Amino acid sequence: MNTVIKVKRAPLCFELNMRYTLNFRCKQIVRYSQKLDTGQIQPDISNSSKNTEKFVHSVLCNILKRKPNTNLTPKKIVIDFSSPNIAKPFHAGHLRSTIIGNFIANIHKYYKDYVFKINYLGDWGTQFGLLQYGLKAQNVNMNELQKPIKQLYDIYVNMNKLAETDENVQNEARKYFSDIEQGKISLENWKKIRNVTVHELENVYQRLGITFDAFHWESDYNGIAIRDLMDYLQKHNIISNDETGKKIATINNKKITFLKSDNSTLYLTRDVAALLDRHKKYDFDKMLYIVDNSQADHFSSVFEIVKQFNKKCTEGCEHIKFGRIKGMSTRKGNAVFLNDILDEAKQKMYEKQMQSKNTRQSAMNEETCDILGTTAVVINDLKQRRQRDYEFNWDRALQSEGDSGIKLQYLHCRLRSLEKNCGVSIPEFCSPALLTEDIIVDVVNELSKFENVLQRSFEAYEACILVSYLFRLAKCINKMFKEMKVKNVDQSTAEQRLLVFHAARIVVKTSLEILGVRPLDEM
Known part of the structure; x- marks a missing residue:
């Protein structure tokens, strides 16, 4: 009887790392073989230790200099991300756009590009008419609202339900x-x-450590503001009237509505106008939209319409797609508002830290727990493949032993504590002859991959490549902690080992900051 064994497919990030490593090694072997064949080099096994010393010296010095392989010609990058709606709490559905957009902005900044971060807020459309109708129908005075965002949201939800059964309301x-x-x-x-919404949102963004260069509004591109654009599009036959009075655009032989018969704008109308305005204002090299997979057709339409009369504007445009989070709720119920999620994460981290024997009581405060909770949510998201949906699980997100943000924060704290308490100073020079142990070479070998990992993460806009690398690096560093002492050894050896730990901390710290996480010094 034959036995069939099903092999589970490896995660994409592992696949990408393995594929790159194999390709790189094969190219190295081919180049080495060609040089042997032509007599350009001779194998010299006796020099392997010297080569290792050169390698260790080169890697550590490059990290300590902190000079990334930057772009020779920095580009102007405009990133549209987060983009919640006004009069509503920050929904968890916007979380991925916010986290991924921030990562992409940070990694572009690392490579010295000029980055302009836009938060394009939804403050226009029929749903806003529904809210305004509700305010009028219930005789609500905006100045008397005690919790304006919650109360406005409740009004909108009630009106939306009413509109489902009462066509007159709609x-x-x-x-x-x-x-x-x-x-x-x-x-x-x-x-x-708008004002109360921005105030509420800024509190959430502060907790996430995210800032924007500008808040833009859908209402900036209302019917009155885009009259000249409409005239131009109609004059050049890019849009036309149909029998109902709608303005219609044709894309790939398919007709789509560009303006309603009552001259009200749509998302498509406003996004076309916004794209043209941004190109005029910023003269960007890239215009990135960080929006979920479901909007692929929408952005394809935006780019195709603009391409018909301004091809240069669309050359740098890209929709950065991502999957959705499933199952993200608090233990109190099914609420999926981000402040509730972050509060839940903070509370859970407080409980776990109080139970941990490694917790420093002096570090236990509300800010630390908030940062740990936010770290858990952010890293749990960024370790996923960007375009895949995933199921959120509190236990996996907050675990301290497995691959989680808490593990990375703990590692950074441990490295920082070593620097402060080991009794020796970080040396100014690297002496690789004192760094010959296998585990040290293994750590340095992982550190040597940092810039290459970043480059691949940058090119694919896949944070999971960088996160997976950090988890592998963490395992190597923790093994070095077990095998290599810094205390109770001679000073020169201690200093050189500390130098390796210090280089590792720089890489961990830099990576966390690019991922949008604030590294803690103690926890």
């Missing part, structure tokens, strides 16, 4: 929005809603 909301867009109604309430 019609009134559409008319309300159409009147707003044509400048027929005061925007005072709308301005107040």
Whole structure:
């Protein structure tokens, strides 16, 4: 009887790392063989120790100099990410865009590109008409709201449910929005809603350690603002009227609505106008949209329409797709608002830290627990393949023993503590003759891969490549902790070993910062 063994496919990040390593090794072997064949080199086994010393010296010195392999010609990169809607709490659905967008911005900055981060907030459309209708119908005074975001969200949810069974509500909301867009109604309430939303969002972004260069608004590209663009598109036959009065664009022989019959704009209308405006303002080399997979057709339409009359504008445009998070909720229920998720992570980290025998009581404070909780959520997300959906699990995200953000924070704290408490100083010079042990060479070998890993992570916009590397590096460093003492050995040896640990900490710290995590010094 034949036995069939099913082999589970390795994760993509492992696959990418193995594929690259094998290709690189094969190329090395081919080049080496060619040089042997032509007599350019002779094998010299006796010099292997000297070559190892040169290798160790070169790797450590390059890390300590902190000079990345930067772009010779820095590019202007505009990144549109996060982009929640006004009058609503920050939904967990926007979390991936925020985390991935921040990583992409950070890695571009590492390579010395000029990065401009835009948060393009949804403050326009029929859903805003629905909210305004609800405020009017319930006679709500914006100045009297105690918890404005929660109360506005509740009004919107109630109106949305009502509109499902009462067509008149939906019609009134559409008319309300159409009147707003044509400048027929005061925007005072709308301005107040925008202000309280930004205040709420800034609290969340502060917890995540994320800043933006500008907040842009969908309403910047309302019906009045884009009249000249509409005239141009119609004049050049890029859009046309259909029998119902809608403005229609044709993309790949398929007709799509560009403007409603009542002249209200759509996401497509506003995104085309926004893209043209950004190209004029920033003259970008790249315009990156960090939005989930479901919007692929939308961005394809945006780029195709603009390409018909401004090809240069679309040459650097790219939709950076990602999958969705499933199962992210708090233990209190199914709420998926980000502040609730971060509060839950902070509380869970406090409980776990209180139970851990390694916890420093002096480091136990609200800020540390908040950073640990945020680290757990961020690293748990970025270790996933970007375009895949994944199931969120609290236990896996917060574990300290396996591959998690907590493990990486603990490693950085341990390295920092060693530097402060080992009794010797970091030396100014590297003496590789004192660093010949196998485990040290193994650690240095992993450190030597850092720039290459970053480059691959950068080219693919795949943070999981960098995160997987950090987990491998962490295992090597922890093994070195077990095998190599810094205390109770002669001073020169201690200093050189500390130098290796210090170089490792630089790599861990730099990587965490690129991933959007604030490294802790103690926990």
